Amino acid sequence: MKNHKTLGEYIIENQKDFQYTTGELSRLLSSIKLAAKVVNHEVNKAGLVDILGNAGDTNIQGEDQQKLDIYANEAFMRTLSNREIVCGIASEEEDDFVIIEGKNRSHDNKYIVLIDPLDGSSNIDVNVSVGTIFSIYRRVTPIGTPVTKEDFLQPGNLQVAAGYVVYGTSTMLVYTTGHGVNGFTLNPALGTFYLSHPSMKFPENGNIYSINEGYYVHFPQGVKDYLKYCQEEEGDRPYSARYIGSLVSDFHRNMIKGGVYIYPTSSKAPQGKLRLLYECNPIAFLAEQAGGWASDGYKRILEIKPTELHQRVPIFVGSKNMVADAEKFMAKYPQDADY
Ligand code: AHG
Ligand code: MN
Ligand code: MN
Numbered sequence: 173m174k175n176h177k178t179l180g181e182y183i184i185e186n187q188k189d190f191q192y193t194t195g196e197l198s199r200l201l202s203s204i205k206l207a208a209k210v211v212n213h214e215v216n217k218a219g220l221v222d223i224l225g226n227a228g229d230t231n232i233q234g235e236d237q238q239k240l241d242i243y244a245n246e247a248f249m250r251t252l253s254n255r256e257i258v259c260g261i262a263s264e265e266e267d268d269f270v271i272i273e274g275k276n277r278s279h280d281n282k283y284i285v286l287i288d289p290l291d292g293s294s295n296i297d298v299n300v301s302v303g304t305i306f307s308i309y310r311r312v313t314p315i316g317t318p319v320t321k322e323d324f325l326q327p328g329n330l331q332v333a334a335g336y337v338v339y340g341t342s343t344m345l346v347y348t349t350g351h352g353v354n355g356f357t358l359n360p361a362l363g364t365f366y367l368s369h370p371s372m373k374f375p376e377n378g379n380i381y382s383i384n385e386g387y388y389v390h391f392p393q394g395v396k397d398y399l400k401y402c403q404e405e406e407g408d409r410p411y412s413a414r415y416i417g418s419l420v421s422d423f424h425r426n427m428i429k430g431g432v433y434i435y436p437t438s439s440k441a442p443q444g445k446l447r448l449l450y451e452c453n454p455i456a457f458l459a460e461q462a463g464g465w466a467s468d469g470y471k472r473i474l475e476i477k478p479t480e481l482h483q484r485v486p487i488f489v490g491s492k493n494m495v496a497d498a499e500k501f502m503a504k505y506p507q508d509a510d511y
Contacts, residue, residue, distance in 0.1 A: 179356040209363055241265055283310060288451055292420060335348065353458055469488055
């Protein structure tokens with residue numbers, strides 16, 4: 173059998189690529205690896221135990237929290253706070269960011285983490301892939317003081333690392349530290365991630381479009397026109413429609429096969445649905461590192477200056493030429509007040 177590199181080996185070997193080589197980011201990535209295994213274990217037995225279903229609570233954004241949402245949130249919060257690396261965490265499932273105090277000297281840690289602990293949670297009850305998305309920054313406020321909102325409201329182009337875990341037919345951890353994108357597959361028998369997808373790259377063109385077309389009537393005219401273009405018989409079109417309803421899974425498939433994922437603004441969701449800090453920025457960083465592109469329809473996602481923690485933005489992400497085509501259709505119509 174070919175001797176594949178493990179995620180642990182890979183993290184250590186590539187530590188030299190980081191701008192600041194104290195080993196802390198490596199330890200942070202290792203703690204994400206550990207939390208991913210814990211959540212994976214729970215997701216896999218979701219059909220067996222009474223963890224399925226709604227926890228009867230809603231998060232700050234008014235959405236139902238599934239039990240596994242809460243479990244995954246706690247697993248990541250606990251694992252990330254336990255080591256002396258992270259000084260603050262913001263989670264889609266928490267109302268506000270959480271300040272982590274170091275054990276020895278308070279507030280001494282350098283990194284902040286933003287996380288969507290369970291993405292695509294409406295798919296849990298029906299045995300369809302879900303994921304976790306994470307985004308890592310260095311704090312901007314002085315070390316030794318408590319983190320503030322300013323540390324979390326950094327534009328996506330300042331991320332030092334980002335990635336996702338997809339709990340699918342197999343479980344994969346895919347991440348970037350700004351030196352390309354690598355994918356690791358979990359061997360469940362050993363509990364070890366192996367490098368299975370080195371240097372992942374988006375094909376420049378693709379023939380898959382992923383959007384919730386059920387909301388067609390609510391979409392902006394530019395999106396409607398682009399969808400008609402996807403469906404026209406011309407050249408390599410019509411494209412195939414594929415929409416899982418888990419951003420992580422839709423993005424993962426499109427990165428491998430070539431495609432575009434769109435969650436636009438709509439008359440129902442005037443800012444879009446996906447969260448800039450927990451979903452769009454990390455996915456955009458991965459997309460660019462894999463040779464793809466991510467836009468809000470008009471401008472680069474990674475250059476948006478966030479104004480609030482749970483901010484939503486529209487997103488067009490995937491194969492470079494497909495995003496560029498969609499942007500051309502959007503450009504025919506003026507951006508509304510917010511977008
Ligand atoms: P989450 O489960 O973290 O709330 O995210 C769900 C997101 C995203 O993963 C998915 O692509 C999208 O919401 C689906 O939304 P629609 O059902 O509106 O299409
Ligand atoms: Mn999500
Ligand atoms: Mn979520």
